[in-house]
Amino acid sequence: MKIELSKDQMRLAISETQSYFRNELDAEIGDLKAEMIVEFFIAMLGPKIYNQAIDDSGAFIRDKLSELESILYAPDKA
Secondary structure, three states, X not given: OOOOOOHHHHHHHHHHHHHHXXXXXXXXXXXXXXXXXXXXXXXXXXXXXXXXXHHHHHHHHHHHHHHHHHHHOOOOOO
């Protein structure tokens, strides 16, 4: 799976990366280097973050379905 950012999202990510380097590392980087860094982290971390989000949302949904079953189930009084 390839994760892609829109042009606006990429512009913002580049700007934020440059700001981070400037403020935290006292270093200036250009647009190309910032874009390469963003693309590297998307490629390396994007799938892991995506999969974790899918796992977390699946657990949440399973938990809510379990609650729903206990609410909807009518015990048999025999």
